[in-house]
Amino acid sequence: MLLHWPQLSPNQRLSCRRYLSLTLGMVVMALSGSLFSFASFSGDLKARFGFSSSSINLLSAIGDTSMYVGFLIVGPVYDHYGGQWTLIIASVLTFLGYGGMFAAYTQAWGGLSLLMVLYALAGIASTAGYLAALATNMANFSDASSGTVSGVLLAFFGLSASLFSQIKTQLFSGKDELVGPNETFRGTVATQAFLLFLTIVTTSVYIVATIFMVKVRKDTEEESSKVDPAFESSKDTTKDFEIEGILRSSTIVLPANGELNALEYSSPKAAEAKNHLLPSHQDETTKCNPFLTPVEMRPKQVVVSATFWFFVLAQLLQQGFSYINNIDSIVEAVLDHDHPYSPSKAVALTGLHVTLISVGNCAGRLISGIVSDWVIHRFQVSRSIFFLASEVLILVPLAMMSRAVSLPELILNSCLIGATYGATGALFASMTRDFFGVQYYGTNSGLVMVLNGLNPIIANQIYGVFYDRASVANVVTSVLDDRGQQNCFGQACYVTGFRVALVLQIVCVVFAAGLFCVHMRQGRRKATMVIAT
Numbered sequence: 001m002l003l004h005w006p007q008l009s010p011n012q013r014l015s016c017r018r019y020l021s022l023t024l025g026m027v028v029m030a031l032s033g034s035l036f037s038f039a040s041f042s043g044d045l046k047a048r049f050g051f052s053s054s055s056i057n058l059l060s061a062i063g064d065t066s067m068y069v070g071f072l073i074v075g076p077v078y079d080h081y082g083g084q085w086t087l088i089i090a091s092v093l094t095f096l097g098y099g100g101m102f103a104a105y106t107q108a109w110g111g112l113s114l115l116m117v118l119y120a121l122a123g124i125a126s127t128a129g130y131l132a133a134l135a136t137n138m139a140n141f142s143d144a145s146s147g148t149v150s151g152v153l154l155a156f157f158g159l160s161a162s163l164f165s166q167i168k169t170q171l172f173s174g175k176d177e178l179v180g181p182n183e184t185f186r187g188t189v190a191t192q193a194f195l196l197f198l199t200i201v202t203t204s205v206y207i208v209a210t211i212f213m214v215k216v217r218k219d220t221e222e223e224s225s226k227v228d229p230a231f232e233s234s235k236d237t238t239k240d241f242e243i244e245g246i247l248r249s250s251t252i253v254l255p256a257n258g259e260l261n262a263l264e265y266s267s268p269k270a271a272e273a274k275n276h277l278l279p280s281h282q283d284e285t286t287k288c289n290p291f292l293t294p295v296e297m298r299p300k301q302v303v304v305s306a307t308f309w310f311f312v313l314a315q316l317l318q319q320g321f322s323y324i325n326n327i328d329s330i331v332e333a334v335l336d337h338d339h340p341y342s343p344s345k346a347v348a349l350t351g352l353h354v355t356l357i358s359v360g361n362c363a364g365r366l367i368s369g370i371v372s373d374w375v376i377h378r379f380q381v382s383r384s385i386f387f388l389a390s391e392v393l394i395l396v397p398l399a400m401m402s403r404a405v406s407l408p409e410l411i412l413n414s415c416l417i418g419a420t421y422g423a424t425g426a427l428f429a430s431m432t433r434d435f436f437g438v439q440y441y442g443t444n445s446g447l448v449m450v451l452n453g454l455n456p457i458i459a460n461q462i463y464g465v466f467y468d469r470a471s472v473a474n475v476v477t478s479v480l481d482d483r484g485q486q487n488c489f490g491q492a493c494y495v496t497g498f499r500v501a502l503v504l505q506i507v508c509v510v511f512a513a514g515l516f517c518v519h520m521r522q523g524r525r526k527a528t529m530v531i532a533t
Contacts (some may be wrong), residue, residue: 014216018140022149024213025133026156028087031202032129033160035063035122040168044191045115048108055112061457062116066123067130068453071446074128078442083136084210086442090128091206095199097122102195129206130157133213134429135441140216143433144377150429151369155362158422162358168194290526291382291519296437302444307435307522310515312451314387317508318424319501320394320417321456322463323401327353327414329467330401333493334410349407353414360418364390365426372427382519383431384512390423391505391512398505401498404491435519459501466497 008016038060046056078086100118104110134153141149174188302308323330328350335346372386397413405413428448436444471488 018216021213022137024209025137028129028133028209029153029156030160032126033157034164035126036161037164040165041191063119063123064456065453066120067127068449070124070127071449075442075446083132086128086132087210090125091203093121093125094202098199136215146430147369147373151366151426154426155366158361158365290523296439299443306518314511316451317504319505321459356414357418360415361422364419364422368423369426384516384519387427388512388516390420391509394420398502463497
């Protein structure tokens with residue numbers, strides 16, 4: 001008996017392709033965050049190559065920074081050659097990066113310099129997969145749903161750290177490995193297998209996504225939605241469809257000076273078509289959302305706009321990264337050192353806080369995307385108001401960390417830091433589209449993100465400097481662990497660093513408020529021009 005699949009209409013086929021791309025985008029996003037599982041195998045890298053703690057921290061920073069700088073490399077590739085070539089680059093670089101690390105770990109050769117190059121390649125590959133999944137799916141859905149799409153995709157990106165850390169812990173822990181008296185292999189064989197696992201899985205998924213995660217052509221969708229000519233019985237109906245097609249193909253183009261002084265339509269007949277379909281100002285203002293009207297800005301126009309610099313500086317000064325990267329030492333500092341406790345308690349609490357940050361990150365990305373779409377559509381306000389609210393909320397955990405905190409308060413801080421960091425990460429994607437358009441989305445994203453590579457370096461240095469000073473100054477409250485590293489206990493270990501972070505975050509809030517004001521003014525100007533025309 002033969003199975004007969006139902007015949008799908010052109011619109012249904014396009015919808016299937018669109019949601020297949022979205023599903024693959026979620027998987028690609030989850031894999032693109034595999035770089036954040038570094039902490040789960042950094043100890044074995046340290047043992048295998050005999051690295052110091054500073055060398056391991058440098059290697060980690062190189063990976064994080066390469067993800068941000070990678071936008072400048074893969075952004076133009078996506079703009080000029082599309083998502084398929086971007087994913088091809090991702091698959092090649094992730095194979096060279098993780099595969100090279102696997103080979104280097106297996107043979108214990110190459111040293112720190114080689115691992116830095118290989119980990120940087122893996123970081124750029126992560127950015128390529130991230131951008132291809134995000135930009136392709138953002139283009140497949142309407143402006144009104146961009147927040148939801150980016151929120152869903154970036155929720156998986158936020159969960160990736162917890163996902164791969166759990167895979168490493170549960171499947172590649174190496175805790176049962178026996179070390180014989182003549183054993184010369186330092187580190188665990190499990191980490192060797194984990195690096196091979198990362199190489200195979202990420203490369204394979206990127207290759208599959210190259211084939212099936214595609215941008216749905218909007219002109220094809222418009223062709224499929226046209227009425228059969230046999231049913232077009234009047235000249236007026238034909239004219240209506242022609243005019244509707246003119247409007248679909250029209251976008252607002254920003255003048256060369258970067259200022260929106262008037263609405264210009266890319267099609268010469270667009271203004272006439274607009275007046276035909278929208279005979280009254282009331283109808284037009286009802287259908288037009290000034291904060292979602294597509295404005296296509298070229299990269300040269302972006303870098304001289306006030307919106308760009310408010311956006312970049314707010315992200316550069318955003319604090320909280322030091323909390324996420326140093327949660328293990330913070331937990332140890334908060335624990336009561338006057339009472340004996342087993343090391344497993346500190347490890348268990350650190351794992352709990354990593355999970356809270358990861359889940360909060362996922363929830364923040366998802367909720368901010370969905371809610372911002374609804375609010376923009378309902379109240380016609382700039383999406384940057386959610387960005388501003390997130391930056392204000394970050395002040396709460398930073399203020400709490402500026403004094404002595406208890407373990408229950410630390411749980412609240414981890415939830416807030418995770419959620420707000422996730423929200424700003426998801427809002428970045430949709431705000432870049434709202435501000436600068438989709439035509440040069442890859443390059444413009446790179447311009448916005450490149451300076452963010454300095455954020456983890458600045459944040460870690462601020463925390464590290466004051467932590468080390470506290471360890472030296474308070475010898476009574478600091479001890480050497482079994483690896484010979486100085487661990488600090490008490491509020492003096494973290495209070496000063498977070499007070500500095502609190503001041504920087506206040507400046508960040510000022511820039512976020514400026515961003516909101518600038519975009520609101522631009523939106524009102526667009527709305528006024530629509531009414532005037």
